[in-house]
Amino acid sequence: MDQKYPFSQSEAGRHQDLNKLTNNGKTMNIINIEHIAKIYQVGSEEVHALRDVSLQINKNEYVAIMGPSGSGKSTLMNILGCLDTPTHGIYDFTGVNVSQMNDNELAKIRNKEIGFVFQTFNLLARSDALHNVELPLIYAGVPGSERKDRAREALEHVGLADRIHHKPNELSGGQRQRVAIARALVTRPSIILADEPTGNLDTKTGEDIMALFNDIFELGNTIILVTHEEYIAEHAKRILRIRDGLIEKDETVANRYIPKKNGASKI
Amino acid sequence: MKNFLFELREGLSISFRAIRANKIRAVLTTLGIVIGVTSVVLMSTAIKGIDSAFQKGVASMGSDNLYIDKWEWFNNDIPWWELRNRRNLTMEDYTKYKELAKLPVASAPTVWSTQTIKYKERTVEFILVQGTNSDYINTTNLNFDAGRFFNELESSGGRQVVVLGSEVAKKLFPRGDALNQEVKIKGHKFKVVGVLAEQGSWVMGNFNPDNQAFIPIQNVFKFFQNQSFRSVTFNVRAPNSQMVNEVKEEAIGIMRRVRGLRYDQANDFSINQQEALLNQIDKTIGVIQIAGLFITGLSLFVGAIGIMNIMFVSVKERTREIGIRKAIGAKRRTILTQFISESAIICLLGGMIGLILAIILSLVINQFLPTSIQIDAFVLAVVISILTGVISGFAPAYSAAKLDPVEALRYE
Numbered sequence A: 001m002d003q004k005y006p007f008s009q010s011e012a013g014r015h016q017d018l019n020k021l022t023n024n025g026k027t028m029n030i031i032n033i034e035h036i037a038k039i040y041q042v043g044s045e046e047v048h049a050l051r052d053v054s055l056q057i058n059k060n061e062y063v064a065i066m067g068p069s070g071s072g073k074s075t076l077m078n079i080l081g082c083l084d085t086p087t088h089g090i091y092d093f094t095g096v097n098v099s100q101m102n103d104n105e106l107a108k109i110r111n112k113e114i115g116f117v118f119q120t121f122n123l124l125a126r127s128d129a130l131h132n133v134e135l136p137l138i139y140a141g142v143p144g145s146e147r148k149d150r151a152r153e154a155l156e157h158v159g160l161a162d163r164i165h166h167k168p169n170e171l172s173g174g175q176r177q178r179v180a181i182a183r184a185l186v187t188r189p190s191i192i193l194a195d196e197p198t199g200n201l202d203t204k205t206g207e208d209i210m211a212l213f214n215d216i217f218e219l220g221n222t223i224i225l226v227t228h229e230e231y232i233a234e235h236a237k238r239i240l241r242i243r244d245g246l247i248e249k250d251e252t253v254a255n256r257y258i259p260k261k262n263g264a265s266k267i
Numbered sequence B: 001m002k003n004f005l006f007e008l009r010e011g012l013s014i015s016f017r018a019i020r021a022n023k024i025r026a027v028l029t030t031l032g033i034v035i036g037v038t039s040v041v042l043m044s045t046a047i048k049g050i051d052s053a054f055q056k057g058v059a060s061m062g063s064d065n066l067y068i069d070k071w072e073w074f075n076n077d078i079p080w081w082e083l084r085n086r087r088n089l090t091m092e093d094y095t096k097y098k099e100l101a102k103l104p105v106a107s108a109p110t111v112w113s114t115q116t117i118k119y120k121e122r123t124v125e126f127i128l129v130q131g132t133n134s135d136y137i138n139t140t141n142l143n144f145d146a147g148r149f150f151n152e153l154e155s156s157g158g159r160q161v162v163v164l165g166s167e168v169a170k171k172l173f174p175r176g177d178a179l180n181q182e183v184k185i186k187g188h189k190f191k192v193v194g195v196l197a198e199q200g201s202w203v204m205g206n207f208n209p210d211n212q213a214f215i216p217i218q219n220v221f222k223f224f225q226n227q228s229f230r231s232v233t234f235n236v237r238a239p240n241s242q243m244v245n246e247v248k249e250e251a252i253g254i255m256r257r258v259r260g261l262r263y264d265q266a267n268d269f270s271i272n273q274q275e276a277l278l279n280q281i282d283k284t285i286g287v288i289q290i291a292g293l294f295i296t297g298l299s300l301f302v303g304a305i306g307i308m309n310i311m312f313v314s315v316k317e318r319t320r321e322i323g324i325r326k327a328i329g330a331k332r333r334t335i336l337t338q339f340i341s342e343s344a345i346i347c348l349l350g351g352m353i354g355l356i357l358a359i360i361l362s363l364v365i366n367q368f369l370p371t372s373i374q375i376d377a378f379v380l381a382v383v384i385s386i387l388t389g390v391i392s393g394f395a396p397a398y399s400a401a402k403l404d405p406v407e408a409l410r411y412e
């Protein structure tokens, strides 16, 4: 496999994914969910975090999910990211029905197909940047030297070439989020899921991170992000508005905001 | 498999990092294991020490010996009053036996009496004084530091001569000049004709020749107790261990004749063998071993509970970390491996500390009881501590492995 530049469109593996998707049927959908509901049982009460959500997301889309607090955004992201399974409905991910999969099968999909970026970064505090980025590759069984090369490459890509041996507490918030993004990218996943990635960052740093996401998007990746900020959402091509566990609106951004190319190597 | 090795490596390196981050806690946690492993190692070496000392002690009695006695050693079958009611074995019996027995290398009569021995102002008390004859030396493996055993003439003449065990001689004659001196046993003068070399079978206590003295048998009857109150034991030595049974058969036949038993009368004597002693020792050591195992098992168990407790705390504290790992693709097995190896490493650490402690302690104990820590103690410590770690780490690791990633990521 071509390892030279893991994030480029021309990368062989990605073409294979594309082929797989086109061959196996009707759509190029990476994500296809139908009538999904998520119900939490809290004591004797049922909390309907998601009521009836259907949604398709294609390859190389850039989707922002918005909605008031408690509307079910994170719940939806967790299901999309195979961290959780829906109570009802079907989730078809890259042509595979994952709604009924067990823990280990889901873990494998998360490892290979999904890159997470969290609001609170969620890096391992005791490990340096390189090891944090290596971690998904360790779980994927990639041998040591290749693993290190790829992790280093991912860190270079997010502009942290000179910080690879820093621990999270030796990095700024923006840098931590970059490490997290590098970790999300390093396995060349099918989608990147970001739940309020700029929520813990100031406006300027948030903007830098968004520029980085834009780079990644332009390289052919599929990105779904949750945000509370309208101006962040407008970086995406499509905005899903959620309220009370239902999709209220699904709109295309007419005039998408394209940040200046500053992502790599500028923090 | 390859993945598993990666995960194991990762698990180990995580463990080292986690332990390093919590050094004091790790060390405190290992305390239980330290104590457990220390006691296991010490106990096992002590038992081995005792065992080999017993073996050595028994071997010093001579492995081809039989003891014709009124009493049965370690008797389980014959009621004790029957033994008590047996006629004493007498010197006449011995003389007849000696005459008729063709197979033994040597046989000697023995009676013993506990006495105080004095030389000038020095005194040793509670010494087992054996009365015997000159043949005795040929039924043993004893050798001499100085002098010789009393000879036929001295023995049949009932001369007042004595052979001292090495400890007795050392206490009475610190300068080692015992030979030809006169000691007093119960006020009667005895001339020292020989001093035994040290036998070193300390574990036999008073039965250790080092703590004994030997005099011609008539002197015992004459000075210490009446012959009619005392049963004589015949020490009989077979030419080799294969012959022991033949010598025994012969002895039974001869003794029945000597004692005038009819065909329907049971033996009124016993032929004892070291084997019986060995069996008894094995039994005793078995009991010690079980007791030791129980005690050390208990301390290990306490240690294991400590580890389990701290591992549960560790899992709780690192819930978020577990969530992160799961989110990026760690399987249940991965998490399980990680925490079990952490617990195993903590225990191994404890095991190593315990081993070092045991080595130091055994050097101290060595002053009283000859022990030596061998390579198998090392293996024992490693195996036991890893095993404890794996077992006690399993439940916490399992609880970590089955955490729900979403819940874990939300954990504050």
Ligand SMILES: Nc1ncnc2c1ncn2[C@@H]1O[C@H](COP(=O)(O)OP(=O)(O)OP(=O)(O)O)[C@@H](O)[C@H]1O
Binding pocket: A040, A041, A042, A047, A048, A049, A067, A068, A069, A070, A071, A072, A073, A074, A075, A076
């Ligand atoms: N584990 C859970 N148990 C019970 N209820 C839950 C659980 N997780 C989420 N919920 C409920 O589901 C609803 C949706 O929660 P979710 O976290 O998806 O909201 P959100 O849109 O991400 O909100 P925010 O913008 O504040 O992050 C909420 O009412 C929440 O209380």
Ligand SMILES: [Mg+2]
Binding pocket: A073, A074, A075, A195
């Ligand atoms: Mg949320």
